[in-house]
Amino acid sequence: MPNRLAASTSPYLQQHRDNPVDWYEWGAEAFAAARERDVPLLISVGYAACHWCHVMAHESFEDATTAAFMNQHFVCIKVDREERPDVDAIYMEATQAMTGHGGWPMTVVATPDGDPFFCGTYFPPRPVSGMPSFPQVLASLAAAWTTRRGEVDQSASGIREALGAQVRGELPAAGVLDEALLADVxxxxxxxxxxxxxxxxxxxxxxxxxxxxxxxxxxxxxxxxxxxxxxxxxxxxxxxxxxxxxxxxxxxxxxxxxxxxxxxxxxxxxxxxxxxxxxxxxxxxxxxxxxxxxxxxxxxxxxxxxxxxxxxxxxxxxADSVPAGDPDGHPHEGAFYVWTPEQLVEVLGDDDAAWAAGTFDVTAAGTFEEGASVLQLLRDPTDADGAPDPERWADVRRRLAEAREARPRPARxxxxxxxxxxxxxxxxxxxxxxxxxxxxxxxxxxxxxxxxxxxxxxxxxxxxxxxxxxxxxxxxxxxxxxxxxxxxxxxxxxxxxxxxxxxxxxxxxxxxxxxxxxxxxxxxxxxxxxxxxxxxxxxxxxxxxxxxxxxxxxxxxxxxxxxxxxxxxxxxxxxxxxxxxxxxxxxxxxxxxxxxxxxxxxxxxxxxxxxxxGPREVAVVGDPADPATRELVRAAVSSPAPGAVLAFGPPRESASTDDAATRHRVGLLDDRPLVAGRPTAYVCRGFVCERPTTDPTDLARQLAS
Structure with a gap:
């Protein structure tokens, strides 16, 4: 039966709707349940495209035995970090402080009030490479909650106080923004x-x-x-x-x-x-x-x-998708994107496959897993004489892309x-x-x-x-x-x-x-x-x-x-x-x-x-449908001046009132007349304006100076 996540709007939470874990969404219901049962919260944070989130879900959250232990000893909350960045930020800070690193999936155990006392990331289903298994972690935490409650509460209180103490350091004085600062950086x-x-x-x-x-x-x-x-x-x-x-x-x-x-x-x-x-x-x-x-x-x-x-x-x-022809149907990372030399031959034939392998750096040894290669373009495509060959490249790319579309696609x-x-x-x-x-x-x-x-x-x-x-x-x-x-x-x-x-x-x-x-x-x-x-x-x-x-x-x-x-x-x-x-x-x-x-x-x-x-402020006044106006706008858009701001539209006078209706008015366009009846550009910087111009080349020069 689907769990509480079945009604969620989050695709990530929906991925866990059929877990045997009795997941809650973040909210008052979960906290009330933890207080009523007097059990800790297990907060699992991830996102839909997270590879190791999928791995941990398959290994642990889909396992009936592990899920039963979680349901018995914890109130379990699943959080989509992309929908709730505020929740993610606080507990990620705690995770990094307690473990020295962070990442997703993130696993946090907290008091019913939300104070963390244990943080980690991915845990395997069995001990490996010095890492405890997820069942071992769960058992240890459940035992600590029931037999060493005073220590747990004291630890959670200390962590909360440490996170709440914002040590911001001495702020620099106003006016620090100058060229010397940026040059030092x-x-x-x-x-x-x-x-x-x-x-x-x-x-x-x-x-x-x-x-x-x-x-x-x-x-x-x-x-x-x-x-x-x-x-x-x-x-x-x-x-x-x-x-x-x-x-x-x-x-x-x-x-x-x-x-x-x-x-x-x-x-x-x-x-x-x-x-x-x-x-x-x-x-x-x-x-x-x-x-x-x-x-x-x-x-x-x-x-x-x-x-x-x-x-x-x-x-x-x-990141994951099912490899084409995989009898087990298990998703693998990168399956949609990688190629072997044999797959190139199957799509392109011998000659074009050999050319594509050289162009995209596809080798027999491979650059990824199981002899597959990730396509690269380390040099521009050329023919046998070293001359550019964009036509062959476009044709080969098109055929490979069409063949790739027949593969199972990654989820969205x-x-x-x-x-x-x-x-x-x-x-x-x-x-x-x-x-x-x-x-x-x-x-x-x-x-x-x-x-x-x-x-x-x-x-x-x-x-x-x-x-x-x-x-x-x-x-x-x-x-x-x-x-x-x-x-x-x-x-x-x-x-x-x-x-x-x-x-x-x-x-x-x-x-x-x-x-x-x-x-x-x-x-x-x-x-x-x-x-x-x-x-x-x-x-x-x-x-x-x-x-x-x-x-x-x-x-x-x-x-x-x-x-x-x-x-x-x-x-x-x-x-x-x-x-x-x-x-x-x-x-x-x-x-x-x-x-x-x-x-x-x-x-x-x-x-x-x-x-x-400044930033540079560019006002182009004129009928937007006039080709001369459009040429001035094109010159302004093409300027690489840092953060240049462009406003354009018909000439107009400044507003006669200062009320809610004019609060967000683009004042940059106000009181800018046409010159000789022609569309005109005005460039201002640091409260100083250049002379108005009707010439796109002159406008480009002003913006480049």
Missing amino acids: ASTLRRSYDAARGGFGGAPKFPPSMLLEWLLRRAARTGEPEALAMASSTLEAMARGGMYDQLGGGFARYSVDAGWVVPHFEKMLYDNALLLRVYAHWWRLTRSPLAHRVVTETADWLLRELRTPEGGFASALD DDKVIAAWNGLAIAALADAGALLERADWVDAAVGAAALLERHVTRDGDVVRLARASRDGVVGAAAGVLEDYADVAEGLLALYSATGDEAYVVRAGELLDEVLARFSEAGAAAGGGTGFYDTAVDETDAVLARIRRPRDVADGPTPSGQAAAAGALVTYAALTGSLRHREAAEGALTEPLLVARRYPRAAGWALATAEALLD
Whole structure:
């Protein structure tokens, strides 16, 4: 019989609906049951595309004996970390503090009040490599609860107090944002740069998307060759390696080795959104043909494989799938993507298979498991004489892709996460405007329309829900990254479409950030930073430990850095000093992190680079349908100036009133007359404006200076 998870909107929880474990969702019912039975909570945290989550589920949660012990001695809670990042953040901090490492699946045992006293990750069904088995762990914890209760309660209390003590260190004084700081951080980053293979540090290697965005902005602002070299070599290495899907487009989660050869095969929306945007900006700066191909293929992959019927974007594709012809039908990691020489021959014939094997580095020994290889493109395709051969390459790719479509596909996690869709909207809007792909911009418009269903209005308060599935909005409240990333996407969509309604919607979300996520509240304009949860939506169980607050980037920008970035853009468009001050305050802590750990503060550094550049404010006034207006807009979009902000539309006078109706008005367009009756561009920077111009070439020169 299905358990309590059968009614969940989370695909990850749905994967566990038929477990013999009597799972609860996170909530009051579970905590009440634990108190009534006087047993501890077993909190299992994972996500739908997590390979080792699937392994532990198959080995332990589907085992009747293990499940019976869990049901007898614990109240078991299953948490989707992507729907409840606040729950995940608190218990991951505890796991890292207690074990020295973290990851998923995460296994936490806590008192009925939610205070953790044991944390771990994956546990095997039998002892192996010095690790205890999961049944051994469970038995030990159950015994401790019944025979050493005083020690357990004391330990849980101590852990809660330690987690609640926020040691933030001495904050730097206001005005720390300057070139010297960013130059010092760049010098620190160079020490971890892998000059031979691109990227930073060793294995495993994750795509440093936000850091690469900073390096591209830094190269554009300062002309620093090392910044561009580090970014370009890393972007090329990732695009040519196995982490990039050479047949279908899109990037896997990370490379398990230092050379970008073998990926962990799950494909996440957030990675591909961030990488799509940074590759588009790489193309804008360098006009690299490789960048153009990656942008085109990745955007098309997003629309083809992750877009939902409602217009949003699904969260992920699984790493595992059933190998074609597998008699047992057991999923294996990477089965959909890897090839053997024999499989190439079967699809292509001897001659083309030999050529493809050389082009994609498919060998008899293989680069993955059981003699299979992950496709790479270490060099551009050539014919026997060494001349470029794009036609043969396109034909071979098409035939291999068609054959691959006959294989069992990886499962898709269909939930729509607000923050990740915000990142996708920003990427598609930017790339669509830059490469003049109206279908990408239209897809961004559709995703923004779906996210409107996530919004509710309670009087003057605007609330954003975290997730939906099949158009049904979930109960989990949005966290800071949801408000900030959706605002970022809406502002990018405004600059791609000229529809001022997107600025209004972004402004409403950012007003909530200042009012409900801020340390100091709206009266102080945002204080020096933000919490990850709204003051009136912080989970009561988590609040006993501490209100979540993480200033370091993970695989996505930290909520605080994301908020700073959106606030900077909004301030430039509207002229709001309050939002600019809040942005600068929000950067204080992330930039403190950047001094020692640049890789944990990439988006804050990118936003700081934009602030040091102004950011450039570009207003193009004229009829949007006029070709001359469109040429000026095209010149502005093509500028690599860091964080440049674009507004365009017919000329107009400034608003005569200062009320709610004009609160989110794009002031950048106000009082900008046409010159000689022709569409005109205005460039401003640091409260100083260049002379207006009607010439796209002159506009490009002004933006390049």
